[in-house]
Amino acid sequence: MTHRPSRVTGRAEDDPIVCRCEEVTLSEVVRAIRDGYDTLEELKRHLRVGMGPCQGRTCLPLLAHILSRETGRHLAEVMGEISVRPPLIPIPLDHWRGR
Amino acid sequence: MRRSADVVIIGAGVTGAALAYELARRGIRDVLVLERAFPCSGATGRCGGGIRQQFTTPHNIRLAMESVKRYETLSEELGVDIEFIQGGYLILAETEREREAQRQAVALQNELGLPSRLLTPREAKEVLPLLDETTIVGATYCPTDAHANPFRVVEGYLARARERGVALEKFTPVVNLEVKGGRIVRVRTCRGDVVPGVVVNAAGAWSGEIARMAGVELPNRPIRHEIAITEPVEFFMEVMVISIHNGIYFSQTVEGQIIGGIGDPEEKPGYDVSSSLGFLRRYARELLRYVPALGQLAVLRQWAGLYDVTPDAQPILGPTPGLENLIQANGYSGHGFMIAPKVAELLADYIEKDVVSEELACLSLSRFMGEVKGEAFVVG
Known part of the structure; x- marks a missing residue:
C-alpha cells in the first residue's frame, strides 16, 4: 500500500515499532512526549502515529499506555482525549461516488 | 504561567505562531501565546495546506505573493522541513x-x-x-x-519563538477580557489572569467570541x-x-x-x-x-x-477602533495559512514601530462600515 522504503533499520528488541503504518518507534514516542507533545492528539499530529491505514487500531492503545506511564495520568483519561475519524475502514473513492 | 506580558496572543494556529516568531526575531520576547486546546487544533491543523497567490483582490494577491517569498526559504529559516512543494x-x-x-x-x-x-x-x-x-x-x-505541511510550519515557528523567550500555554482558554478606559487591562484565563500590553485576537473561528468579551462585534x-x-x-x-x-x-x-x-x-x-x-x-x-x-x-x-x-472574504487586521490595545488578526476566510508569513510581518511592524501599512489600513475592522467588495475565489 505504501510506496516509501522503510525508515526503520534498528533491531526490534532495542527499539520496537509502536505504529506500524507510519513506522514510529518507542523511543521516538517517548522523546516526543518529553518534548511536550503529551496528549494523543498532539502525538498524532507530531509523529503521524495513528494516521495510517489501520486507523490507529493497533497503535493507539499502545500509545495510550506509553503516555499514561510517562505522564502519570490515568489510562482512561488519556484514551478519552482521542477523536475517532470516519470511515472506520479504508474504502475506495469509487465506492463513495456510487455507480 | 506569566502574570503579565507585553504581547498576549490568543490562538496558537499559524497566525499566532508566525506572529510570536516574528516578534521574537525582532527582539520583542515578552510574548505569551494562549491556546484553548493545543497548537494547530483549530483551522490550521485541519486545512489542506495550500499556498495560493491566484486571488481576485489586490490585497489578497500581494499578501500571498509576499508570503510565498517567505515560505520558499522557511524550512532553512526555521530548521524544520515544512514539506514545501x-x-x-x-x-x-x-x-x-x-x-x-x-x-x-x-x-x-x-x-x-x-x-x-x-x-x-x-x-x-x-x-x-x-x-x-x-x-x-x-x-x-x-x-x-505551492503547498506545505501546516503542522510542521506551526511547530517550526513555535520552536524558534520559544527559544527566544516566547511562552506558550496550551489548554488555557481565555474566559474574559476586562476593559477599562478604552483598553484591555486584564486577560482572564481558566488558569489565572494576565496583565497585557497589547492583545492579539488570532482565535480563528472563535475570534468573534473573543472580541465580544471586550464588547467588540466582528462580522465574522x-x-x-x-x-x-x-x-x-x-x-x-x-x-x-x-x-x-x-x-x-x-x-x-x-x-x-x-x-x-x-x-x-x-x-x-x-x-x-x-x-x-x-x-x-x-x-x-x-x-x-x-x-x-x-x-x-x-x-x-x-x-x-x-x-x-468575513463579508468580503478578506482578513481583519490591525488595531480595533475604540479599543487601543486590541489587535485583530482573524477573518482569513479559509486563506490564513497562505498569507500568515506576510501578515505576521505587518502586525509585528505595527506592534514594534506603530507602522500602519497600506494593507493594515485597508483591511482594518472599520472597513465594514460602508459598501463591501470582496474576494471571489474562496477555495482551498
Missing part, C-alpha cells in the same frame, strides 16, 4: 462565465507581477496528465503557488469545511488543483496521500465540525470526474474545520 496551482473552469472571471483575475494578477496564465484544456492536461480535460473549458496556472462567521485524505500512492502530482466551478481542491502530500475537500454553499454558520457522508459522496464524485484514475484509492480519514469568514 512549489508545484503551482491549477484552477479549473467549466463555464464561459468562469472563464471570463479567470481572464479578469489573471489580468489583475499579472499587473501585480504574478506569473499566472490562462491555459487551454490541452495545456492543463500537460500540467496534470491524469486530468480528464473534456470536463473543463480552460484553466489558469501559476507555477509559484464560522463555516464548516470538510476534508478527506486517502492512502498513499507513488508521487505523481506536484500541482495543487482547485475548481471555481464547485469549490473542490486537492493535492498530494510528500507522503503520497491525496488530500482534498469541497465547499458546500448550503453550509450554515456554526461550530459543528462533525463529518458527513454527503460530503464524501460529493467530493468523490467531483474528484473522480476530473481525475477518474484515482477511483481505486481508499479514503483513510475525513474530518472538518472552520473557516472564519
Whole structure:
C-alpha cells in the first residue's frame, strides 16, 4: 500500500515499532512526549502515529499506555482525549461516488 | 504561567505562531501565546495546506505573493522541513462565465507581477496528465503557488519563538477580557489572569467570541469545511488543483496521500465540525470526474474545520477602533495559512514601530462600515 522504503533499520528488541503504518518507534514516542507533545492528539499530529491505514487500531492503545506511564495520568483519561475519524475502514473513492 | 506580558496572543494556529516568531526575531520576547486546546487544533491543523497567490483582490494577491517569498526559504529559516512543494496551482473552469472571471483575475494578477496564465484544456492536461480535460473549458496556472505541511510550519515557528523567550500555554482558554478606559487591562484565563500590553485576537473561528468579551462585534462567521485524505500512492502530482466551478481542491502530500475537500454553499454558520457522508459522496464524485484514475484509492480519514469568514472574504487586521490595545488578526476566510508569513510581518511592524501599512489600513475592522467588495475565489 505504501510506496516509501522503510525508515526503520534498528533491531526490534532495542527499539520496537509502536505504529506500524507510519513506522514510529518507542523511543521516538517517548522523546516526543518529553518534548511536550503529551496528549494523543498532539502525538498524532507530531509523529503521524495513528494516521495510517489501520486507523490507529493497533497503535493507539499502545500509545495510550506509553503516555499514561510517562505522564502519570490515568489510562482512561488519556484514551478519552482521542477523536475517532470516519470511515472506520479504508474504502475506495469509487465506492463513495456510487455507480 | 506569566502574570503579565507585553504581547498576549490568543490562538496558537499559524497566525499566532508566525506572529510570536516574528516578534521574537525582532527582539520583542515578552510574548505569551494562549491556546484553548493545543497548537494547530483549530483551522490550521485541519486545512489542506495550500499556498495560493491566484486571488481576485489586490490585497489578497500581494499578501500571498509576499508570503510565498517567505515560505520558499522557511524550512532553512526555521530548521524544520515544512514539506514545501512549489508545484503551482491549477484552477479549473467549466463555464464561459468562469472563464471570463479567470481572464479578469489573471489580468489583475499579472499587473501585480504574478506569473499566472490562462491555459487551454490541452495545456492543463500537460500540467496534470491524469486530468480528464473534456470536463473543463480552460484553466489558469501559476507555477509559484505551492503547498506545505501546516503542522510542521506551526511547530517550526513555535520552536524558534520559544527559544527566544516566547511562552506558550496550551489548554488555557481565555474566559474574559476586562476593559477599562478604552483598553484591555486584564486577560482572564481558566488558569489565572494576565496583565497585557497589547492583545492579539488570532482565535480563528472563535475570534468573534473573543472580541465580544471586550464588547467588540466582528462580522465574522464560522463555516464548516470538510476534508478527506486517502492512502498513499507513488508521487505523481506536484500541482495543487482547485475548481471555481464547485469549490473542490486537492493535492498530494510528500507522503503520497491525496488530500482534498469541497465547499458546500448550503453550509450554515456554526461550530459543528462533525463529518458527513454527503460530503464524501460529493467530493468523490467531483474528484473522480476530473481525475477518474484515482477511483481505486481508499479514503483513510475525513474530518472538518472552520473557516472564519468575513463579508468580503478578506482578513481583519490591525488595531480595533475604540479599543487601543486590541489587535485583530482573524477573518482569513479559509486563506490564513497562505498569507500568515506576510501578515505576521505587518502586525509585528505595527506592534514594534506603530507602522500602519497600506494593507493594515485597508483591511482594518472599520472597513465594514460602508459598501463591501470582496474576494471571489474562496477555495482551498
